[in-house]
Amino acid sequence: xxxxxxxxxxxxxxxxxxxxxxxxxxxxxxxxxxxxxxxxxxxxxxxxxxxxxxxxxxxxxxxxxxxxxxxxxxxxxxxxxxxxxxxxxxxxxxxxxxxxxxxxxxxxxxxxxxxxxxxxxxxxxxxxxxxxxxxxxxxxxxxxxxxxxxxxxxxxxxxxxxxxxxxxxxxxxxxxxxxxxxxxxxxxxxxxxxxxxxxxxxxxxxxxxxxxxxxxxxxxxxxxxxxxxxxxxxxxxxxxxxxxxxxxxxxxxxxxxxxxxxxxxxxxxxxxxxxxxxxxxxxxxxxxxxxxxxxxxxxxxxxxxxxxxxxxxxxxxxxxxxxxxxxxxxxxxxxxxxxxxxxxxxxxxxxxxxxxxxxxxxxxxxxxxxxxxxxxxxxxxxxxxxxxxxxxxxxxxxxxxxxxxxxxxxxxxxxxxxxxxxxxxxxxxxxxxxxxxxxxxxxxxxxxxxxxxxxxxxxxxxxxxxxxxxxxxxxxxxxxxxxxxxxxxxxxxxxxxxxxxxxxxxxxxxxxxxxxxxxxxxxxxxxxxxxxxxxxxxxxxxxxxxxxxxxxxxxxxxxxxxxxxxxxxxxxxxxxxxxxxxxxxxxxxxxxxx
Amino acid sequence: xxxxxxxxxxxxxxxxxxxxxxxxxxxxxxxxxxxxxxxxxxxxxxxxxxxxxxxxxxxxxxxxxxxxxxxxxxxxxxxxxxxxxxxxxxxxxxxxxxxxxxxxxxxxxxxxxx
Numbered sequence: 001x002x003x004x005x006x007x008x009x010x011x012x013x014x015x016x017x018x019x020x021x022x023x024x025x026x027x028x029x030x031x032x033x034x035x036x037x038x039x040x041x042x043x044x045x046x047x048x049x050x051x052x053x054x055x056x057x058x059x060x061x062x063x064x065x066x067x068x069x070x071x072x073x074x075x076x077x078x079x080x081x082x083x084x085x086x087x088x089x090x091x092x093x094x095x096x097x098x099x100x101x102x103x104x105x106x107x108x109x110x111x112x113x114x115x116x117x118x119x120x121x122x123x124x125x126x127x128x129x130x131x132x133x134x135x136x137x138x139x140x141x142x143x144x145x146x147x148x149x150x151x152x153x154x155x156x157x158x159x160x161x162x163x164x165x166x167x168x169x170x171x172x173x174x175x176x177x178x179x180x181x182x183x184x185x186x187x188x189x190x191x192x193x194x195x196x197x198x199x200x201x202x203x204x205x206x207x208x209x210x211x212x213x214x215x216x217x218x219x220x221x222x223x224x225x226x227x228x229x230x231x232x233x234x235x236x237x238x239x240x241x242x243x244x245x246x247x248x249x250x251x252x253x254x255x256x257x258x259x260x261x262x263x264x265x266x267x268x269x270x271x272x273x274x275x276x277x278x279x280x281x282x283x284x285x286x287x288x289x290x291x292x293x294x295x296x297x298x299x300x301x302x303x304x305x306x307x308x309x310x311x312x313x314x315x316x317x318x319x320x321x322x323x324x325x326x327x328x329x330x331x332x333x334x335x336x337x338x339x340x341x342x343x344x345x346x347x348x349x350x351x352x353x354x355x356x357x358x359x360x361x362x363x364x365x366x367x368x369x370x371x372x373x374x375x376x377x378x379x380x381x382x383x384x385x386x387x388x389x390x391x392x393x394x395x396x397x398x399x400x401x402x403x404x405x406x407x408x409x410x411x412x413x414x415x416x417x418x419x420x421x422x423x424x425x426x427x428x429x430x431x432x433x434x435x436x437x438x439x440x441x442x443x444x445x446x447x448x449x450x451x452x453x454x455x456x457x458x459x460x461x462x463x464x465x466x467x468x469x470x471x472x473x474x475x476x477x478x479x480x481x482x483x484x485x486x487x488x489x490x491x492x493x494x495x496x497x498x499x500x501x502x503x504x505x506x507x508x509x510x511x512x513x514x515x516x517x518x519x520x521x522x523x524x525x526x527x528x529x530x531x532x533x534x535x536x537x538x539x540x541x542x543x544x545x546x547x548x549x550x551x552x553x554x555x556x557x558x559x560x561x562x563x564x565x566x567x568x569x570x571x572x573x574x575x576x577x578x579x580x581x582x583x584x585x586x587x588x589x590x591x592x593x594x
Numbered sequence: 595x596x597x598x599x600x601x602x603x604x605x606x607x608x609x610x611x612x613x614x615x616x617x618x619x620x621x622x623x624x625x626x627x628x629x630x631x632x633x634x635x636x637x638x639x640x641x642x643x644x645x646x647x648x649x650x651x652x653x654x655x656x657x658x659x660x661x662x663x664x665x666x667x668x669x670x671x672x673x674x675x676x677x678x679x680x681x682x683x684x685x686x687x688x689x690x691x692x693x694x695x696x697x698x699x700x701x702x703x704x705x706x707x708x
Contacts (some may be wrong), residue, residue, distance in 0.1 A: 212658030256669045257662030261699065280699040301700045305665065335657075 010064025068092040178391030201454035207264040236434040250304030259304040289323025317487040332382035339376035417507035452549040460521040468525025469500035605631040621652035626659040651687035
């Protein structure tokens with residue numbers, strides 16, 4: 001326990017000796033029962049007192065009766081300032097009997113000792129002061145500890161922000177003017193998360209998530225979430241599969257009370273097909289070109305709550321038309337509170353969207369402005385995303401990420417063939433395209449046709465599965481609500497599938513002048529009836545798309561066999577060292593982390 | 595995070611229906627600030643009730659942390675289920691706003707709401 005030091009300021013030696021003696025008779029017992037006598041130092045005046053601080057930092061200062069009378073207030077204030085932050089009480093001795101009416105000399109003191117001294121009163125006062133000193137010292141120590149913890153905490157937040165910033169490096173959010181977004185600067189700690197990337201066949205996949213829970217713990221969950229997202233989507237896994245994987249992973253790693261609300265959407269700009277799954281987020285809003293609003297309500301528990309999921313039945317399919325825009329937001333917008341505690345709410349948000357001016361461009365800013373104006377405190381807790389579904393920027397090719405694709409253009413493709421056959425059990429839920437693509441993409445030179453192949457393979461497989469094996473009629477899509485019904489029916493039939501197969505074979509031939517990749521898909525269905533591809537504009541779209549990516553397309557009525565051929569010309573300046581690099585990449589390529 | 599000022603405990607609980615039900619009432623904002631009180635309200639009730647009734651009649655708002663607390667309560671029931679009969683969790687008397695939150699989060703799929 002630190003010593004209790006009393007500094008006595010008194011010019012009269014007799015007076016100071018009397019005080020000193022009085023104090024030394026006093027035995028102080030601390031709360032811990034340890035006895036420690038006070039040490040004293042006598043100085044004649046303020047100047048000497050100020051000089052003594054270095055050697056003798058006082059816990060208490062006492063002005064003797066004469067010094068108390070002679071010291072100006074100004075000096076007392078100066079003394080107090082030079083004693084630092086820790087409060088040091090200052091006492092003044094006053095001889096009450098001389099002239100009781102005389103006012104206090106030292107108004108800047110904390111208390112007085114009356115003279116003649118009453119030993120018990122003086123001791124009582126000293127004990128109280130000493131206890132008070134101990135108390136304030138422990139408070140100060142706690143304050144310092146809190147300060148240190150707070151500084152550490154801020155440092156951790158800064159680290160988390162940096163990690164988060166790096167997690168977003170893979171996103172394509174800033175690559176296209178079609179996506180506008182505002183993420184709260186507090187996003188790390190309120191658990192909001194935004195990620196976007198392209199699938200190999202050029203579909204944009206975007207997710208906006210919101211972790212329940214507080215602070216860093218919530219932020220930590222974002223790491224597996226983004227790593228699953230950015231490793232699976234570019235490899236061609238369907239977003240439903242990715243959502244399932246995220247659910248499984250979050251359920252395994254998060255504490256029970258934590259989960260993630262997530263809206264994840266996939267948009268195919270070529271087919272104008274929007275698919276959204278909303279798991280616990282405020283309804284995203286599809287604003288149609290005609291001004292009508294379609295809210296996509298949550299149809300799934302937040303991810304990470306249950307080990308099982310029903311992702312497929314929670315996916316909403318929407319056919320978009322030119323001019324449609326999609327808005328996604330976090331609950332920060334809905335829950336922004338005014339000074340009267342009133343939430344901003346969905347109604348205000350929708351009326352903002354509906355009142356949009358014909359020029360149309362400003363609604364994004366209007367929402368941000370309106371919410372900030374509404375919120376009493378500036379908490380800026382909101383995340384907002386606007387997606388212009390007809391922006392040509394979305395048609396940017398997908399393509400496998402560099403680490404997967406490697407630098408394989410210009411290297412020979414070689415001659416090879418592969419055959420796959422998927423039976424009903426696999427077709428019920430398997431998503432064969434990623435595996436198939438990842439095998440093909442390992443081939444040197446595959447970068448040449450990867451996007452075309454991904455699109456063709458996707459189209460042909462969907463055709464075989466949906467129309468061949470599941471016997472779905474595309475004309476359903478032409479009816480009112482047919483689009484949604486079509487996909488509901490598909491999910492239902494697929495889950496009950498007990499027979500049927502799809503076979504896929506790829507063969508590649510390359511000569512001096514160029515090469516060709518032949519893709520043959522067959523299924524157990526009845527085969528083309530002749531009208532299957534011309535029924536409605538939407539089912540026709542798949543065919544158009546195939547024609548744009550393939551050099552030849554063969555199919556005939558009565559057969560389920562479709563052959564698509566992709567051709568390319570040899571590149572004159574094929575570099576030989578590319579081959580070694582490509583092989584190196586092929587070895588380095590990690591398998592899909594699942 | 596806003597840590598609210600000193601408050602009266604907003605969580606109260608009482609055993610009713612001859613010990614079969616534990617009614618937990620949450621007043622005001624059901625949020626992170628009451629997580630200790632909420633846990634205290636249902637843990638170590640002996641004998642364990644058959645139903646934990648969360649009375650939301652005085653609950654004005656409920657956030658995602660509150661949903662997390664309900665999941666913990668649900669987990670606690672599963673734990674109790676290892677030793678004997680597994681208690682149920684029921685939510686009741688939610689106002690329109692709170693019902694909406696429960697609906698949006700699809701928590702109505704895993705909790706019975708009455």
